[in-house]
Amino acid sequence: MPSCAPPSPAAPAIGTRFKPEFPVSTLRSLRNPAISCALQSPSILHLPKQSPVSPLSPSQRSQSTQQWNPFKELRLCSIAGNFSPVPEQPVKHRLPVIGKIPECVQGVYVRNGANPLHEPIARHHFFDGDGMVHAVQFKNESASYACRFTETNRLVQERDLGRPVFPKAIGELHGHSGIARLLLFYARGLFGLVDPSHGTGVANAGLVYFNNHLLAMSEDDLPYHVHITPSGDLETVGRYNFDGQLNSTMIAHPKIDPESGELFALSYNVIKSHISSTFGFHPKQVVFKLPEMIHGGLPVVYDKNKVSKFGILEKNSIDAAGIRLHFNESDESLKSVLSEIRVNLKTGKSTRHPIISESEQVNLEAGMVNRNLLGRKTRFAYLALAEPWPKVSGFAKVDLSTGEVNKYIYGDQRYGGEPLFFPLNPSKNEDDGYILAFVHDEKTWKSELQIVNAMDLKLEATVKLPSRVPYGFHGTFISSKDLENQA
Numbered sequence: 001m002p003s004c005a006p007p008s009p010a011a012p013a014i015g016t017r018f019k020p021e022f023p024v025s026t027l028r029s030l031r032n033p034a035i036s037c038a039l040q041s042p043s044i045l046h047l048p049k050q051s052p053v054s055p056l057s058p059s060q061r062s063q064s065t066q067q068w069n070p071f072k073e074l075r076l077c078s079i080a081g082n083f084s085p086v087p088e089q090p091v092k093h094r095l096p097v098i099g100k101i102p103e104c105v106q107g108v109y110v111r112n113g114a115n116p117l118h119e120p121i122a123r124h125h126f127f128d129g130d131g132m133v134h135a136v137q138f139k140n141e142s143a144s145y146a147c148r149f150t151e152t153n154r155l156v157q158e159r160d161l162g163r164p165v166f167p168k169a170i171g172e173l174h175g176h177s178g179i180a181r182l183l184l185f186y187a188r189g190l191f192g193l194v195d196p197s198h199g200t201g202v203a204n205a206g207l208v209y210f211n212n213h214l215l216a217m218s219e220d221d222l223p224y225h226v227h228i229t230p231s232g233d234l235e236t237v238g239r240y241n242f243d244g245q246l247n248s249t250m251i252a253h254p255k256i257d258p259e260s261g262e263l264f265a266l267s268y269n270v271i272k273s274h275i276s277s278t279f280g281f282h283p284k285q286v287v288f289k290l291p292e293m294i295h296g297g298l299p300v301v302y303d304k305n306k307v308s309k310f311g312i313l314e315k316n317s318i319d320a321a322g323i324r325l326h327f328n329e330s331d332e333s334l335k336s337v338l339s340e341i342r343v344n345l346k347t348g349k350s351t352r353h354p355i356i357s358e359s360e361q362v363n364l365e366a367g368m369v370n371r372n373l374l375g376r377k378t379r380f381a382y383l384a385l386a387e388p389w390p391k392v393s394g395f396a397k398v399d400l401s402t403g404e405v406n407k408y409i410y411g412d413q414r415y416g417g418e419p420l421f422f423p424l425n426p427s428k429n430e431d432d433g434y435i436l437a438f439v440h441d442e443k444t445w446k447s448e449l450q451i452v453n454a455m456d457l458k459l460e461a462t463v464k465l466p467s468r469v470p471y472g473f474h475g476t477f478i479s480s481k482d483l484e485n486q487a
């Protein structure tokens with residue numbers, strides 16, 4: 001989750017709060033006069049910088065309707081193996097299940113990911129892929145599966161043109177060729193060959209269900225509203241601006257206050273100001289430095305001379321002036337360490353210590369707590385075991401009060417992603433619920449959804465999926481009760 005930028009009158013970091021009470025809106029496309037959002041970068045901690053190398057099974061190609069081989073060029077290296085894309089899958093019902101789906105698991109698990117529609121014509125990074133949502137619906141102890149592209153403005157235009165034309169924020173926009181591509185894109189826009197005015201984002205990173213809307217988000221655009229059909233399929237409604245409340249891009253990791261139902265998010269703009277942001281666990285500063293492109297570099301750079309900072313933003317702030325306190329982080333390592341940070345709001349001093357003992361340290365990513373307790377004191381966190389990096393070999397349930405770590409391992413050559421904790425409601429205990437995770441077997445090239453009891457980490461059920469699910473980003477679970485009121 002991005003932390004706050006240092007307070008600066010020019011820094012346009014915006015704390016945005018959306019109340020759920022407003023009437024359900026008809027989606028309006030926002031006329032965005034600038035295409036500067038093409039340069040905005042998604043969270044850098046989703047997945048790998050390095051290419052994964054996995055054996056390509058014969059069935060992999062047969063599953064794909066896209067006529068290209070992800071191994072044929074080095075430039076495609078970050079979308080190889082089970083990071084490579086799949087075609088859309090219309091909903092398939094009554095999937096084979098091993099074990100028993102718990103009766104209380106009623107609703108839809110959805111997970112976002114990057115899934116390039118077209119073969120890249122230049123450098124490509126895994127983060128650049130078009131957003132695809134994978135959905136498993138549970139109804140009467142039976143399961144269905146579907147996956148669909150989110151019909152973003154860029155996807156629709158590129159599909160019509162039959163090739164990629166929109167700039168890719170991470171893979172392409174660096175060096176002289178990146179500038180050339182950007183200029184070419186501007187020129188195409190001027191001549192009406194492409195239309196960036198309705199957004200350029202990929203909607204591939206996060207998912208949130210807010211105010212009866214499922215929203216797919218990347219950090220470079222407005223969210224997209226995706227509708228779950230009664231049969232468990234997915235349909236894109238369009239860009240969503242919260243009934244006119246949002247006129248800029250939004251981060252892909254908003255948070256919902258479990259008591260008020262309000263959604264909190266941040267916006268930032270790397271063109272209007274040199275705003276700097278830190279992300280996730282990494283303690284060092286990552287800086288947007290657009291002039292680096294002219295010298296052949298990436299616009300997002302690691303600057304060892306910068307010190308990363310944490311900020312505390314007033315809950316209802318609407319701009320960066322609401323940052324009440326910011327303090328330096330001094331850890332010199334680049335390791336991912338689950339840490340407790342205590343802040344004294346009066347003195348501005350902070351302390352930091354690792355939660356897990358040195359002997360048990362492990363690379364943890366994509367963590368979450370019981371969403372009914374978000375923003376409150378929690379005891380348990382569920383995090384992906386991001387080893388061997390960039391793959392995820394299982395997940396850990398961490399007792400934040402004692403540092404005790406309980407691991408659930410997917411098995412030999414089986415990997416997953418973010419573990420989604422679905423809390424029972426009501427529940428007696430904080431960890432009363434289930435963990436859902438897509439798991440892919442790299443030996444058999446089959447994917448499945450596992451449902452694990454969060455209290456004892458015992459596998460309750462495995463849903464066998466009809467097609468491969470690539471490794472991806474964030475997801476959520478929408479209960480059947482919440483779905484009754486879906487917009």
Ligand SMILES: [Fe+2]
Binds near residue numbers: 205
């Ligand atoms: Fe993320």
